[in-house]
Amino acid sequence: MTASLQALERRVDERLMGSFGEPRDARLYRRMRFIRRFEETLLGLFEEGLLNGTTHACIGQEADAVGLVEHLREGDHLFSNHRCHGHFLAWTGDAFGLLAEIMGKPAGLCAGIGGSQHICAPGFKSNGVQGGIVPAAAGIALAEQLRGSDALSVVFLGDGTLGEGVVYETLNLAALWQLPLLVVLEDNGWSQSTPSGLNLAGDIAARFTAFGLQVVEVDTTDVLGIDAAADEAVSGCRARRGPGALLIHTYRLCHHSKNDDNRPVEEVQRRWRYDPLAVHGTRLDPADAAGIDTEVEDALEDCVNRVRQL
């Protein structure tokens, strides 16, 4: 079953996830636009004082999850980290459940207890503590192996989390036991406020190949490039019934959490040229893109209004 069919079955708002039969380019654009505007909406709600705490927006990295979920199917499991909104929305489309959760409402995915970083939904979990989700995802992969299913367990990491020792314990174990685990590493070059040059030695891909994992590596914010890489990584894991890694070199166009961006302005501005929405948006007829933008805007406005009334 394709992700778009799944979207139709499980959920939600076609204005956010796309309807069955919508051309693929349009669907990919729509979902990235949805995630972008969801994150921006959250930041707006903080400004309004309706949200407190923190949030880790994935602005600039939307293409990663959107491209990946094209190749996942019912039964697969995603384990995500502190920057989990995009992963969750691309997989489930449930903007209302997530927004209500982040706003601490009982109607939220976890009754408002988990908040932004601690989400649970069928086929999805996240935890904001770095590193420890990797063995948990491996355990889910082991469960699928023991069941004899062909489901895949996917875990999202950032480059900063490569500092955590348990990641390497798990890579060793996943390779030893040939677990159906796909590690998706989003390397955005910055670990919170620290450039990776100050906390990451050596080569990222080599960390995986050292344990015998096959690595598919891509340096792009183009959703079609990620889509192709994800296809190769996911089909490789399924065919081998073993672990693999998808390494995406990308960039975070927003702050780490809120108002905490000390990166060089020129660097960030330069990267806006590779904004995944702009890169992929040029493939759409401008009128179609504008129509999608309007639908996403309307759907999110409806969602926010519903949550405001809770």
Added chain:
Amino acid sequence: MIYARALGDTLHHTLETDPRVVVLGEDILDPYGGAFKVTRGLSTDFPERVRTTPISEAAIAGVSAGLALAGFRPIAEIMFGDFLALCFDQLANHISKYGAMYDGAAACPVVIRTPSGGGRGYGPTHSQSLEKHFLGIPHLRVVAGSLWHDPVTLFDDFLAGDAPVLHIEHKLLYPLQVATDGEAGVAAIGRDGSRGVPPTVSIRLVPREDCAVTVIAYGYQAELARRVLERLALEEEIFAELLVPAQLSPVDWDPLERSVAATGSLLTVEESTGGWSWGTEIVAGMGSRLFGRLRRAPAVLAPHRT
């Protein structure tokens, strides 16, 4: 039957009766069968569900978390209790958190077993009783085996519930004979406790009202205390009630309160280092519940530096 064998049989029983059980840990495969031989024979009978792991305690706990989240019932062995420190993130930030922070949308019923304590000459980093650092972690049950708690009953209880459990096994219990009901030296055994909690065992030679003190101890210290109290009774005619809880955290207060209310005096005994400990928590709880009914200040017996 010795305690180590009773535990091994228990694990065999869980693997046999519950297809969700997966046993994992370091060096647990036959013919070695684990550092303390508790898991001997399991990998021969259940090769698929008994896994030896690399020396990766954090990953052992983390993989167990994933198995549990996915519906399995992992029972992980951490070779020495000292190495629990390497699992602390998983226990405090992951395993014990999932059920609550997801508002019950997931459960993470991991069981982690580990030998603790000294007396075997293994030195300062292989002899500690670090369980005190895990007491009070919300949603985590910490349970200590004893000679008077049937491990089959305990593990059936773990597997019937959804809470993660840390099961502490004092090394010196492994070669000792487990007690059967009515058999605790010359003393009588009673059981008392709240629903859903393993019973607190009471051992005494005379009625509670005639006991000078309530002594509370767990694990191997409970057996040591029993021997001492038996000598005190026979040689000095000083009688005490010994209470042996299995569950250390959360505390089942009621059986303790019933005894201390009757004796008016309390001594806790533990092998974990003193201060910020199990004993101080018991004393604080009993003090607030029974203030004014205690005949003397409650006391904590614990080593200062081990």
